[in-house]
Amino acid sequence: MPTTKEDYAHxxxxxxxxxxxxxxxxxxxxxxxxxxxxxxxxxxxxxxDSVLASSVQENDRKINAMETRVDEELVRILARRQxxxxxxxxxxAIGKAITDLERIGDEAAKIARYAQALCEEGESPRGYVETxxxxxxxxxxxxxxxxxxxxxxxxxxxxxxxxxxxxxLEYKTATRALMTYMMEDPRYISRVIxxxxxxxxLERIGDHARNIAEQxxxxxxxxxxxxxxxxxxxxxxxx
Amino acid sequence: MPTTKEDYAHxxxxxxxxxxxxxxxxxxxxxxxxxxxxxxxxxxxxxxDSVLASSVQENDRKINAMETRVDEELVRILARRQxxxxxxxxxxAIGKAITDLERIGDEAAKIARYAQALCEEGESPRGYVETxxxxxxxxxxxxxxxxxxxxxxxxxxxxxxxxxxxxxLEYKTATRALMTYMMEDPRYISRVIxxxxxxxxLERIGDHARNIAEQxxxxxxxxxxxxxxxxxxxxxxxx
Numbered sequence: 019m020p021t022t023k024e025d026y027a028h029x030x031x032x033x034x035x036x037x038x039x040x041x042x043x044x045x046x047x048x049x050x051x052x053x054x055x056x057x058x059x060x061x062x063x064x065x066x067d068s069v070l071a072s073s074v075q076e077n078d079r080k081i082n083a084m085e086t087r088v089d090e091e092l093v094r095i096l097a098r099r100q101x102x103x104x105x106x107x108x109x110x111a112i113g114k115a116i117t118d119l120e121r122i123g124d125e126a127a128k129i130a131r132y133a134q135a136l137c138e139e140g141e142s143p144r145g146y147v148e149t150x151x152x153x154x155x156x157x158x159x160x161x162x163x164x165x166x167x168x169x170x171x172x173x174x175x176x177x178x179x180x181x182x183x184x185x186x187l188e189y190k191t192a193t194r195a196l197m198t199y200m201m202e203d204p205r206y207i208s209r210v211i212x213x214x215x216x217x218x219x220l221e222r223i224g225d226h227a228r229n230i231a232e233q234x235x236x237x238x239x240x241x242x243x244x245x246x247x248x249x250x251x252x253x254x255x256x257x
Numbered sequence: 258m259p260t261t262k263e264d265y266a267h268x269x270x271x272x273x274x275x276x277x278x279x280x281x282x283x284x285x286x287x288x289x290x291x292x293x294x295x296x297x298x299x300x301x302x303x304x305x306d307s308v309l310a311s312s313v314q315e316n317d318r319k320i321n322a323m324e325t326r327v328d329e330e331l332v333r334i335l336a337r338r339q340x341x342x343x344x345x346x347x348x349x350a351i352g353k354a355i356t357d358l359e360r361i362g363d364e365a366a367k368i369a370r371y372a373q374a375l376c377e378e379g380e381s382p383r384g385y386v387e388t389x390x391x392x393x394x395x396x397x398x399x400x401x402x403x404x405x406x407x408x409x410x411x412x413x414x415x416x417x418x419x420x421x422x423x424x425x426l427e428y429k430t431a432t433r434a435l436m437t438y439m440m441e442d443p444r445y446i447s448r449v450i451x452x453x454x455x456x457x458x459l460e461r462i463g464d465h466a467r468n469i470a471e472q473x474x475x476x477x478x479x480x481x482x483x484x485x486x487x488x489x490x491x492x493x494x495x496x
Contacts, residue, residue: 082484089481093349100339110332113349117356197447204443208436214450218457242328245321 034099038108041091042167045112045119048084049164052119055081055126056160056223060153063133063216064146071137074130081123088116103240111237115167118226118233122160125219125226132212132219143206144199145213148192149220155185156220159227166234172255178231179248185224192217273338277347280330281406284351284358287323288403291358294320294365295399295462299392302372302455303385310376313369320362327355342479350476354406357465357472361399364458364465371451371458382445383438384452387431388459394424395459398466405473411494417470418487424463431456 055074062071092113095101101109136143159181166174193214200210235243235255243251294313301310331352334340340348375382398420405413432453439449474482474494482490 079484086481086484093345096335096340096349097342097345101335103336106332106336110335110352113352114356117353197450200439200446201443204440204446207439207443207446211436211453242325245318245325 034095034101034105037091037095038105041088041095041112042108044084044088044091045116046164046168048081048088048116048119049160049167051077051081051084052123052126053157053160053164055123056129056153056157059126059129059133060150060157062130063136064150064153066133066137068134068137071130071134075127075134078123078127081120085116085120088112107237107240111233115230115233118229122223122226125223129216129219132216136209136212139209139212143209143213145192145196145210145217148188148195149213149216152185152188152192152217152220155181155188156223156227159185159224163227163230163234166231170234170238172235172238175231175234176248176252176255179228179243179251182224182228183248185221189217189221189224273334273340273344276330276334277344280327280334280351281347283323283327283330284355285403285407287320287327287355287358288399288406290316290320290323291362291365292396292399292403294362295368295392295396298365298368298372299389299396301369302375303389303392305372305376307373307376310369310373314366314373317362317366320359324355324359327351346476346479350472354469354472357468361462361465364462368455368458371455375448375451378448378451382448382452384431384435384449384456387427387434388452388455391424391427391431391456391459394420394427395462395466398424398463402466402469402473405470409473409477411474411477414470414473415487415491415494418467418490421463421467422487424460428456428460428463 055077058070058077059074061067062074092109095109159178162174162181163178165171166178196210196214196217200207229244232243235241235251239255241254243254246254294316297309297313297316300306301313331348334348398417401413401420402417404410405417435449435453435456439446468483471482474480474490478494480493482493485493
């Protein structure tokens with residue numbers, strides 16, 4: 019129970035810190051679930067596990083509910099307090115990052131849907147080597163970007179931004195390979211197209227992970243690094 | 258010049274209203290440019306106009322800059338004022354909607370890139386009828402969602418949400434048609450795949466327009482209608 023004015027102010031700011039910390043925890047919890055969803059969607063695809071594919075699609079509702087809750091918490095904080103600059107940046111960064119996190123969840127659910135379609139068609143289609151490889155890289159990106167958020171680590175965020183550049187290149191190579199498969203054997207067109215959609219989804223997930231990393235840089239450095247090349251961002255931060 | 262305390266409060270709140278109004282104007286200006294970018298990207302594609310396709314890609318930078326500016330204005334307002342509930346909703350809704358608007362811009366630039374690739378390959382590929390049709394519908398959606406924002410019109414926003422349901426269905430039909438074209442004549446696979454990406458981009462634009470409409474409903478009604486079916490939203494609003 020606060021007894022002096024200073025105590026009271028301290029008490030208020032302590033409570034505010036707790037609220038902010040709680041939002042960040044919920045954000046990271048949601049991140050953990052999203053990470054698991056992407057991993058499960060890839061397993062469902064590569065192991066032709068249609069039960070797992072269904073459960074990924076089912077779990078997407080949990081992620082949506084988590085997004086709604088975090089957003090509500092952020093609005094409540096904004097309505098009741100007038101946060102100082104750095105706290106405000108935390109609120110804004112989480113508010114933006116949560117949207118990308120939810121959309122990664124959507125992509126995972128879509129990949130699970132393609133996995134199910136591919137299970138039904140039977141027989142392992144071509145393009146799985148590329149898909150497995152890019153899938154692994156994207157999972158590392160999600161992990162690293164959440165880790166950067168947990169530790170407020172700008173260098174980790176930079177690493178994620180760089181990884182996205184690599185993934186975009188590998189995605190291009192992989193789609194060209196798939197196109198060749200289709201031309202070689204048109205009977206597999208509809209299967210290969212499903213694999214192509216999975217790859218596209220993974221590439222999008224990479225973009226979203228990069229967006230989250232950009233928000234972490236904004237949060238820590240106060241710099242808006244969207245629409246800026248990797249080299250310029252590094253310059254801005256270390257230069 | 259304010260003379261009494263009430264005048265002063267009025268003065269402050271008037272200035273605040275002006276700031277908010279200005280942000281909304283900038284948001285709508287950005288919307289106007291995005292709308293034009295999508296229209297131009299479609300013209301570039303359908304008329305095989307590679308000069309127009311280049312200019313769409315070039316203009317994307319303007320949209321990115323507009324997003325950055327609006328975001329800065331929103332942060333400045335949040336840092337200096339403690340907005341009341343409805344003003345806060347306006348700030349949050351614009352902050353979320355601007356992200357979707359910028360991503361519509363990205364999709365327009367990508368469509369322009371595919372348009373350019375298709376120009377180089379020469380000869381009008383199949384799937385243009387479907388693309389033209391869905392493209393027109395998507396343009397109407399963007400127009401209507403911005404109009405809903407300009408007039409704070411919830412019914413217009415509902416109309417946009419309903420249109421998105423239709424576009425998703427037509428997109429599915431169109432992709433099936435394109436798949437058939439590829440199987441019929443594998444020589445056209447790489448061209449048809451480019452048209453497929455354009456369709457996918459249009460479908461995404463529809464999703465983003467829907468997201469913006471959802472933010473307008475949040476702004477006016479205070480209800481979070483993301484992750485809710487069209488029927489449930491209508492129930493919530495017209496009850």
